[in-house]
Amino acid sequence: MILICWGLWGQSLWAEPALQTTPAWAKAEGCAACHRFSPNQPEGTAPDLFYAGNKFQQDWLVEYLQRPTVIRQAGHTRDPGFLQGQPEFTGPHPVLKPKDAATLAAALMTLKLPDLETVALATTPLSKGKKGRIKILFERDYSCIACHESYNLARQPRGGVSGPSLIDAGNRLQAEWVYLWLQQPKIFLKKGHMPVYQFDEETLLNLTRYIASHKKESGNKN
Numbered sequence: 079m080i081l082i083c084w085g086l087w088g089q090s091l092w093a094e095p096a097l098q099t100t101p102a103w104a105k106a107e108g109c110a111a112c113h114r115f116s117p118n119q120p121e122g123t124a125p126d127l128f129y130a131g132n133k134f135q136q137d138w139l140v141e142y143l144q145r146p147t148v149i150r151q152a153g154h155t156r157d158p159g160f161l162q163g164q165p166e167f168t169g170p171h172p173v174l175k176p177k178d179a180a181t182l183a184a185a186l187m188t189l190k191l192p193d194l195e196t197v198a199l200a201t202t203p204l205s206k207g208k209k210g211r212i213k214i215l216f217e218r219d220y221s222c223i224a225c226h227e228s229y230n231l232a233r234q235p236r237g238g239v240s241g242p243s244l245i246d247a248g249n250r251l252q253a254e255w256v257y258l259w260l261q262q263p264k265i266f267l268k269k270g271h272m273p274v275y276q277f278d279e280e281t282l283l284n285l286t287r288y289i290a291s292h293k294k295e296s297g298n299k300n
C-alpha cells in the first residue's frame with residue numbers, strides 16, 4: 079500500500095509543469111546559482127527551495143535572509159566536498175536588505191508541491207513528562223541526536239552536525255512539513271542522507287510535536 083502511494087506521489091510531483099522551471103526572480107537575485115528551484119535540475123550545493131512554501135515559516139525566512147545563521151555546521155550533504163569534510167560552500171550566506179528579504183520570503187512561500195496531503199496536528203503544548211519520554215525516543219531509541227543538534231535538559235544545544243540543526247525548528251519549520259518529512263522523505267528528496275524510518279502514527283505525531291517545541295528563547299520574539 080505504502081509503495082503504491084509513493085508511486086502516485088512521484089507521478090504527481092515530477093509531472094507538475096509549475097515545478098519545471100526556475101522563477102525569474104531566483105535567477106535575477108542570484109539564488110539559483112546555488113539552490114535548486116525545480117526537482118528536474120541537477121542538485122545544487124545548497125538545500126532545495128522548490129518546496130520552500132511547504133517547509134518554512136515566513137517570519138523565519140524574513141529574519142534569516144537578513145541575518146543568516148549556520149544551520150548545517152558540517153556543510154550541506156549534497157555539497158561535493160561534504161564527505162571529505164571540506165564543503166565548497168563555507169559561507170557566509172548572502173545578506174538581503176529588510177525590504178528585499180520580505181519580498182523574497184513572500185515569493186519563496188508561493189513555492190509549493192502540488193497535491194500535498196494536509197495533516198491535522200494537535201496544537202496544545204506537550205506536558206513536561208511527555209516531552210521527557212519523547213526525548214528518550216529522539217536520543218536513545220532512534221539516535222536522531224547523533225546527526226541533529228537538539229537541547230539537553232539544561233536547554234543547552236548538543237548533538238551531531240551531519241544533519242541540519244533542529245534547535246530553532248519550532249520557529250523555522252512548519253510542523254505539517256516535519257510530519258510529512260518523517261513519514262515520507264522521498265516526496266521531497268529522492269536520495270537523502272537520513273535513514274528512512276517506518277514510524278507508527280503515534281510516534282510520528284510525538285516526534286513532530288517534540289521538534290516543533292524546539293525554539294531558541296532569545297530568537298523567539300513572540
Ligand code: HEC
Pocket residue numbers: 107108109110111112113123124125126139142143147148149150151154167171172174182
Ligand atoms: C553562494 C551560494 C548561495 C547563494 C547565492 C544563496 N544561497 Fe541560500 N543557502 C546556501 C547554503 C549553502 C545554505 C545552507 C546554509 C546552512 O545550512 O547553514 C543556504 C540556505 C538557505 C536557506 C535555508 C534553507 C534550509 O533548508 O535551511 C534559504 C531560505 C535560502 N538559503 C535562501 C536563499 C535566497 C532567497 C537566495 C537568493 C537571494 C540565496 N539563498 C542565495 C547557499 C546560497
Ligand code: HEC
Pocket residue numbers: 155156216220221222223224225226240241242256259260267269270271272273275285289
Ligand atoms: C545518520 C544521520 C541522521 C539521523 C540518524 C537522523 N537524521 Fe534527520 N536528517 C539527516 C540529514 C543529513 C538531513 C538533511 C536531508 C539530507 O540532506 O539528506 C536530515 C533532515 C531532517 C529534518 C529536516 C530538517 C531540515 O531543515 O531540512 C528533520 C526534521 C529530521 N531530519 C529529523 C530527524 C529525526 C526525528 C530523526 C530520528 C528519528 C533523525 N532526523 C535522524 C540526518 C540524520
